[in-house]
Amino acid sequence: DVVMTQSPLSLPVTLGQPASISCRSSQSLVHSDGNTYLNWFQQRPGQSPRRLIYKVSNRDSGVPDRFSGSGSGTDFTLKISRVEAEDVGVYYCMQGTHWPGTFGPGTKVDIK
Amino acid sequence: QVQLVESGGGVVQPGRSLRLSCAASGFTFSSYGMHWVRQAPGKGLEWVAVISYDGSNKYYADSVKGRFTISRDNSKNTLYLQMNSLRAEDTAVYYCAKVPQIFGVVMSYYYYGMDVWGQGTTVTVSS
Numbered sequence: 001d002v003v004m005t006q007s008p009l010s011l012p013v014t015l016g017q018p019a020s021i022s023c024r025s026s027q028s029l030v031h032s033d034g035n036t037y038l039n040w041f042q043q044r045p046g047q048s049p050r051r052l053i054y055k056v057s058n059r060d061s062g063v064p065d066r067f068s069g070s071g072s073g074t075d076f077t078l079k080i081s082r083v084e085a086e087d088v089g090v091y092y093c094m095q096g097t098h099w100p101g102t103f104g105p106g107t108k109v110d111i112k
Numbered sequence: 113q114v115q116l117v118e119s120g121g122g123v124v125q126p127g128r129s130l131r132l133s134c135a136a137s138g139f140t141f142s143s144y145g146m147h148w149v150r151q152a153p154g155k156g157l158e159w160v161a162v163i164s165y166d167g168s169n170k171y172y173a174d175s176v177k178g179r180f181t182i183s184r185d186n187s188k189n190t191l192y193l194q195m196n197s198l199r200a201e202d203t204a205v206y207y208c209a210k211v212p213q214i215f216g217v218v219m220s221y222y223y224y225g226m227d228v229w230g231q232g233t234t235v236t237v238s239s
Binding site for chain 1: 149156157158159162171173207209212219221222223224225226227229230231232
């Protein structure tokens with residue numbers, strides 16, 4: 001299975017400041033159809049996961065535009081332009097290119 | 113609105129069985145594949161099983177293969193997970209989650225992740 005790694009695993013941030021989470025895969029996530037199936041999920045404390053971004057950079061409906069995804073091949077990034085209190089939680093990347101899909105270990109974002 | 117509601121969790125002894133249910137509403141259940149994903153206490157997300165929209169194809173994580181069975185009843189808009197020979201390491205919150213794209217082949221079911229998740233049901237395996 002494809003191994004997903006994330007860094008950092010813990011990210012204390014200051015409200016209003018930017019935050020960045022790195023996600024790396026053990027194999028290229030470029031599918032034979034030319035697409036790259038890398039998704040991001042947010043899990044707030046005590047809540048279920050919620051998809052934020054799909055196919056590297058496409059935001060889900062209702063996701064604030066302060067969230068953005070980028071990357072290619074094996075290296076991907078989730079950025080929060082200005083962290084708000086409601087962004088506290090754990091963020092997971094997940095690859096969908098190779099069977100079975102696999103999640104990263106998660107990055108815990110909290111407020112300094 | 114689109115909603116998934118899991119039930120059936122509880123405390124069970126090692127070696128025993130449990131059946132989880134996931135009631136779907138707000139969308140045409142029979143048109144979408146479905147996943148089970150679990151999360152052990154304080155840990156990350158682990159995919160467990162997936163089933164095609166019509167129930168004809170099912171796949172499992174190695175950790176549960178031969179012990180768990182995923183199924184669905186499209187007439188009842190309900191997804192199931194039959195868990196047999198439970199072990200302590202199966203202790204987790206179990207989520208059902210919807211495949212985003214309509215119909216499609218099972219091999220494409222991970223492409224876009226999961227777009228709707230239930231609230232989860234807790235399974236504790238302990239003597």
